[in-house]
Amino acid sequence: MNIHLRFGLQKDKEIIRDLSDKLDGLVIPAHILSYQSAVISAFVSSFTDMPFIIDPMTYLLQHPKVELTNGSGDLRKSISKMCAEYTPDVESVLLAHRQLSPNNIPDCEILCKGVRNQQLSISSKAATKKAEKYLKRYGRGDSVTPRFIVSPYFHFNSTSDQWYKLSLEMAQAMQTICSEKGDGIEAGVVIFVPADKLTDDEIATIASDYSKFKHIILWPGDFDERTANKAQIVNIRKLVSKLSEFAEVEILYAGFLLMTTAADGAKVVSHGLTYSQHKSFAVTPGGGGMPERYYIPKFRAFRSLSQTDIIFHQKPELMCDCPVCENLLQSNPDRIILFSDEPEKLREHFISVRKQEAIEMDNFDRSSLVSELRDIYHEYHSSICNLPNPDALVSGSNMNGLEYLNRWADGISEEL
Amino acid sequence: MKTGKVKNKVISEKRIADVLISFLRNGNHVAREVRHYEKSIDVVTMVLDGDELCTVEVKTQNWKKAFQQAFVNLAVADKSYIAMYSKYVHRVDIGMLKEYGIGLYSVGSAWGEVELLKDADRSCYMNKITNRRIKEQIIGVRK
Numbered sequence: 001m002n003i004h005l006r007f008g009l010q011k012d013k014e015i016i017r018d019l020s021d022k023l024d025g026l027v028i029p030a031h032i033l034s035y036q037s038a039v040i041s042a043f044v045s046s047f048t049d050m051p052f053i054i055d056p057m058t059y060l061l062q063h064p065k066v067e068l069t070n071g072s073g074d075l076r077k078s079i080s081k082m083c084a085e086y087t088p089d090v091e092s093v094l095l096a097h098r099q100l101s102p103n104n105i106p107d108c109e110i111l112c113k114g115v116r117n118q119q120l121s122i123s124s125k126a127a128t129k130k131a132e133k134y135l136k137r138y139g140r141g142d143s144v145t146p147r148f149i150v151s152p153y154f155h156f157n158s159t160s161d162q163w164y165k166l167s168l169e170m171a172q173a174m175q176t177i178c179s180e181k182g183d184g185i186e187a188g189v190v191i192f193v194p195a196d197k198l199t200d201d202e203i204a205t206i207a208s209d210y211s212k213f214k215h216i217i218l219w220p221g222d223f224d225e226r227t228a229n230k231a232q233i234v235n236i237r238k239l240v241s242k243l244s245e246f247a248e249v250e251i252l253y254a255g256f257l258l259m260t261t262a263a264d265g266a267k268v269v270s271h272g273l274t275y276s277q278h279k280s281f282a283v284t285p286g287g288g289g290m291p292e293r294y295y296i297p298k299f300r301a302f303r304s305l306s307q308t309d310i311i312f313h314q315k316p317e318l319m320c321d322c323p324v325c326e327n328l329l330q331s332n333p334d335r336i337i338l339f340s341d342e343p344e345k346l347r348e349h350f351i352s353v354r355k356q357e358a359i360e361m362d363n364f365d366r367s368s369l370v371s372e373l374r375d376i377y378h379e380y381h382s383s384i385c386n387l388p389n390p391d392a393l394v395s396g397s398n399m400n401g402l403e404y405l406n407r408w409a410d411g412i413s414e415e416l
Numbered sequence: 417m418k419t420g421k422v423k424n425k426v427i428s429e430k431r432i433a434d435v436l437i438s439f440l441r442n443g444n445h446v447a448r449e450v451r452h453y454e455k456s457i458d459v460v461t462m463v464l465d466g467d468e469l470c471t472v473e474v475k476t477q478n479w480k481k482a483f484q485q486a487f488v489n490l491a492v493a494d495k496s497y498i499a500m501y502s503k504y505v506h507r508v509d510i511g512m513l514k515e516y517g518i519g520l521y522s523v524g525s526a527w528g529e530v531e532l533l534k535d536a537d538r539s540c541y542m543n544k545i546t547n548r549r550i551k552e553q554i555i556g557v558r559k
């Protein structure tokens with residue numbers, strides 16, 4: 001299984017560069033590319049042999065205007081710049097409505113052409129004078145063309161939803177445009193699927209509608225791995241399995257649970273550096289950064305540093321033995337505080353562990369993983385279930401302990 | 417009449433903390449809102465000329481939240497406590513506090529209305545490095 005890192009924060013550029021040997025690719029959000037075109041283009045093109053795609057972020061057009069505008073009623077700069085690159089009139093359409101309906105979205109062909117041009121703009125943007133100074137700093141590589149063009153996509157509630165139909169129309173229009181161009185760059189799609197509303201019929205419809213696409217990226221919306229139930233897990237697995245009969249399936253915003261869909265056919269997962277393991281439609285880009293968190297490999301999840309401190313003092317055997325942790329912790333749980341002095345080490349540790357997990361997925365053994373998850377639950381749940389919910393800030397859920405490991409085991413062990 | 421009004425007023429967490437701190441200042445270095453990783457500890461004390469670092473999480477009603485924070489504080493404190501408004505202190509599950517070695521203060525709305533209902537046990541999970549850093553910080557604050 002391949003790990004593609006979703007670029008999110010400017011400050012992560014150096015660490016991504018340092019960790020590039022552990023990464024298989026990058027995902028660049030379109031609004032970031034539009035907003036900081038010189039630095040991001042230079043950054044991407046400075047890599048050698050680093051596949052990437054641009055996420056067109058078109059689902060943002062579905063958000064209420066109030067979430068996309070600043071205090072003075074103008075579109076946020078990153079979104080405004082992205083819209084301007086797509087089509088000249090999309091910004092005025094957005095500002096004229098409280099919230100867009102599918103009918104307000106610009107013509108498929110015009111939007112697809114704008115989106116395609118933006119995704120192919122790395123090379124020209126990296127050739128500007130402004131980008132030159134960054135290229136001098138980063139060095140010049142050869143990553144200028146995306147793996148494939150991602151067509152505009154939208155969030156939908158069911159396959160009868162107009163947004164679903166529009167996403168499919170966009171995908172088909174992009175596929176036609178790409179094949180007409182004849183430059184060998186294919187079209188790919190994002191299916192922003194509602195994990196809690198999937199049924200066997202919906203899965204069959206989606207698979208049939210997208211059967212002509214070779215690159216499919218699934219975004220299981222509102223699918224928080226920590227609270228996902230067995231039915232949701234099984235349905236996502238079924239969808240991955242069905243789509244991978246004809247396409248290369250990737251998962252957007254994935255944590256460990258979604259990595260296990262490698263056994264059902266998924267080839268790639270993408271996520272941020274210690275963040276974006278899950279993202280729902282309601283979240284708009286921006287806002288404050290996440291608190292620093294430590295990935296506890298045996299829990300397959302993050303915990304705040306304060307919680308990790310107490311967990312390691314209770315159960316020192318949970319200390320990670322990756323090279324980063326061996327060097328920093330030196331088997332002494334007191335040294336966990338040193339991560340707060342060097343937070344970049346938290347990211348190094350996470351990517352190092354994630355890479356190992358990806359290798360594990362290549363040799364996936366369903367029954368041993370299920371037993372391992374249940375064993376970890378029995379061993380550690382009671383000792384940590386009274387700690388504050390580590391993700392309350394993000395998920396608002398009441399979950400505190402390791403109940404999710406049992407639910408994962410239930411979902412993963414199910415025969416499809 | 418006046419007294420009745422005061423009794424029915426909602427007591428703020430700040431008021432409870434103020435009453436507690438004024439009590440604890442007697443014989444201790446006291447610091448408020450002390451940063452610990454991504455969170456702040458409500459009250460931290462260290463005995464004058466002593467070496468014992470105690471933390472207190474203050475809540476008016478929600479003892480479970482205070483307990484969860486106090487549990488996390490076991491990683492920094494020699495002793496970890498919660499302080500509850502006296503009117504709601506009966507809600508606290510003392511058995512649970514005993515299990516985790518967390519202490520309990522009952523705090524009223526008037527100055528001096530502080531009672532130690534349960535002393536805390538010495539934390540088994542204390543991080544010596546963070547403990548030392550916070551001690552240096554609160555002694556520094558005092559100077």
